[in-house]
Structure formats: C-alpha cells, structure tokens
Amino acid sequence: MKVNKLTVSNFRNYENEVISFGENTNIVFGNNAQGKTNLLEAIFLFSHGRSHRTKLDTEMINFGKESMKLCLEFSDKDRDYRALMQLSKNGKKSVKINNVPITKLSMLMSYLNVVMFSPEDLQIIKGAPQVRRHFLDEAISQIYPIYLKHLISYHKNLAQKNNLLKKMKFSGNLSDEMLSVWNEQIAEDGSVIMNFRTDFINKINNFASKIHREICGENLNLLYTPSVECDIINKENFYNKLNAVENREIENGSSLYGIQRDEIKFFIGDKEIKTYASQGQQRTAVLSLKMAQVELINDLKEEYPVLLLDDIMSELDVNRRRYLWGKIKDKQVILTCTDIDDEETKENATIFNVNSGTVKRLEV
Secondary structure (H helix, E strand, O other): OEEEEEEEEEEOOEEEEEEEOOOOEEEEEOOOOOOHHHHHHHHHHHHHOOOOOOOOHHHHEOOOOOEEEEEEEEEOOOOEEEEEEEEEOOOOEEEEEOOEEOOOHHHHOOOOOEEEEOHHHHHHHHOOHHHHHHHHHHHHHHHOHHHHHHHHHHHHHHHHHHHHHHHHHHHOOOOOHHHHHHHHHHHHHHHHHHHHHHHHHHHHHHHHHHHHHHHHOOOEEEEEEOOOOOOOOOHHHHHHHHHHOHHHHHHHOOOOOOHHHOEEEEEEOOEEHHHHOOHHHHHHHHHHHHHHHHHHHHHHHOOOOEEEEEOOHHHOOHHHHHHHHHHHOOOOEEEEEOOOOOHHHHOOOEEEEEEOOEEEEEOO
16 A cells, blocks of 8 residues: 655644655655654554544644645555545535545544554553554455444444433432333444454454554563453343443433443563563564554555654664664654654665655755
8 A cells, every 4th residue: 555645724833745755765854843744644644534643633733724634645455545634614524535525434444554653652552542542443444344344333322322321310210211222223233343353353463462562572471451341242242231230320310331341451571561671672562563564464465554653763772773674674664853864764665754844855
C-alpha cells in the first residue's frame, strides 16, 4: 500500500500545499511547531475517519477560515484511489473515494491501512485500560471493518441499558423485561467482539513475541483478560453471565460487566510490564507491538500498511533505531524529525523540510 500525493487546503497551519511522497522512506523534518505532525494527521484521517489528536473536527480548520479540504491519492496492490474530505465550521463533513460518497466509518476503514507510532503510544503500556481497549478497537477495525459495526451497535445498546438501570435503581418499580432485551442485544454484539479480540491478541502476540526477542532477547507476552469470562464465547453464554448479575447491576445503577471493561496485560517473563518494567523496556514493548501490527496486516492482507512515525527516532537508543531502520526499509514510511544528521537516515530517502506550514522537497 502506498500514499502517493497529499493536497491540503486550510488544514491546521497549512493554506495550500501539495506533497508527492516517495515509494519508500519519506523524511519530514523541521523545527517544532512547524506542522510536521499535521501531515501525518491528514493521512491518518483517511484511514480512520477521525483525528488521532482531537475529538473536535472543527479544530483542524485553519484559524479564520470557514472550511478545509484534503485530497489523498493512494494505491493498493489492486488499484488506485483518490479520496476527498471536506469539513466546514458548522461541522458538516463529507468524504468521497473515487467520487463515491462514504457514509459510514466502517466503509472508509476498508480502503487505506496505516500504522502510526508516536511517543504518546507509551500510554498503551502505562495508561488506563481504556487506552489499551482503544488501541485494540482501532487495530482490529482496520483489518476487519465488520468489527467496528458490532462495536458501534454494542455501545449504543449499552447506553440504553445504563439509562434503564439508572431509572430502575431510583424508581424500584420498573419491569426488568426491557433489561433482558438490552442484555440480549449486548450479548449478541459482545460475543462477536470478544471472539475478534481473542483471535487478534493470539495473532499479534505471535509476531510481537518474535520481534521483541530479536530486539532485546526478552520474552514478551500479551494476555487478553475479558470482563465476561466464558469457556466458550457465544451469545448464550455471554447473556447468561449478564443475567446472573442483573440484581447487582440494578443496585449499582450501571453495567458492571461487558467488553467495555476488558483489559490487555503485557508481560516480560512472568512480570507485568506496567508495574515492574523500566521505561526503556516499556518503550521497546510498544515498538514490538507496533511492528507486530505492521506484520499482521501484511500477513492477513498480503501487503504492508503505510507506516507513520511521529518523532519516534529520538526516543530510541542506537540499537533500537538500527533495528527499526532494518525493519522498515522495504515499506513505505513517512516519518517526522527535527534534524537528519544521520547519513544512514538520508540513504535512499525522499526528504521534505517544513517551515511555518510550507513544505519544500529537498534534493539529496
């Protein structure tokens, strides 16, 4: 998979820029706060339908402007694509791929696969469980868009169930018949989601363990710990688990079990990384995880995703940088950095300098 050309208009600190990327390593360098990460964000938008930095789309519109427009030309092993995204201050957003309107996020995620790696990804290890669930949901949705449909449906039904539980807690006289209906819907989507998560963790763990041993010789292991424990994951067993805690949930006024409380744990040997590992070990685990995601996508889709590296090289020591360079040289990579003094970095790379929202391609 390749990103060929990005055109940005009134996006973040850019007014009008056109960037044609090389097929392999692309280096975007410049001082801080010049707009380097904004370019990665624009590409990420076409893969995920939303920003990785803000929940408010309108924040991406250039200050003082009424709208923004992005155009991305990319290709996979089968065909070429031209994607167009427009957003106005009133929140109206439109996306088209090859002139076909994209009305659902699950439709968009089936086109462009990217894996982004930034210093903030250390929170996958250090952060709260919802950060790990968020990683899980995004990673699986890129590979299996149907997963996202079930996830959206699950959370809609969960919101309805929680509203009902709150009313039942304070009124005490509502029928629990409707609660069973919501539990049935939640069990249907939840069992599908659990099976996807179990399968994904098993697959990515195989790649991550191998990569981690190559980097540092340690044994990395990922463990999926679902809130609803079933010997066999299916709708009936999921429903029975929810039904068994119905009275406790009514007393609590909210859901106590479900995929919204699942967790992923990372271990080196028998020690959990979040608690016992150094920051260097945690960073290496995230590097292994992200590279495993790249390899898993290639294994399932028979082509590598576009790899976006946001100022990550400065966070790695020389051995880990050398390892990463070796793993990415045959893939399309777009990376940001503040300088490119390393001659190895420049080799066979397409280089861009960003200064105050202006992009200039350099001749090496």
